[in-house]
Amino acid sequence: MATDTTSPAHPAGLRESKKQETRELISDHATRLFIAQGFERTTIVEIALAARVAKKTVTNYFARKEDLALDHQDAFIASLARTVTGRRSGESALAALRRAFDESAAAADPVAGFSGPAFARMIADSPTLSVCLRGLHDQREQALAEALAAAVDATPDDITVQTAAGLLGTVHRILFQRIQDLTLADRPNEEIAGTVTEEAARAFDMLEPALGQYAVA
Incomplete structure (x- = not known):
């Protein structure tokens, strides 16, 4: 049988x-x-x-x-670190993060901030969730610092690692809030994606002189 x-x-x-x-x-x-x-x-x-x-x-x-x-928080915290860890051969951390952000914007990824007006308003109206979101940004930046440290064979508390993580994390924090603000203004996702992709290019360009060759795979 x-x-x-x-x-x-x-x-x-x-x-x-x-x-x-x-x-x-x-x-x-x-x-x-x-x-x-x-x-x-x-x-x-x-x-x-x-x-x-x-x-x-x-x-x-x-x-x-x-x-x-905030049920996507684990993916949110890990997102930048995962991008750096999985960067392509010859690609810097900055280049990988630029590419990943453009892809997330094109896909209207909720982890990047594309949550819809009702959800965005829920967060904006809640002091508790607003504080929690700031904490998630901090955790995401710390995870990024750990990934960068591993990439350049340093410790996460190294000043260069901390500075690089701070700069890259801040740009992503600003872009996330920009997406939320445009969402609250009832802009369609396609328009938001176009706007933030152009703005992200300018923001990342500002980091290029300092980080363009940092943590190259």
């Missing part, structure tokens, strides 16, 4: 799929409530009721209420 050698892994796959579905369900209901009534005024209990799960289920999947609203 034939034996199905894939069957032991099948239940585990189903469990993971179910967990992901539950996570997305909770996140979707939370976002809807945050947009409708504001982040600060929405409770975990309300989110649990809307998603038809226990309050403990919500907190098991999301340790903080902020995590429900």
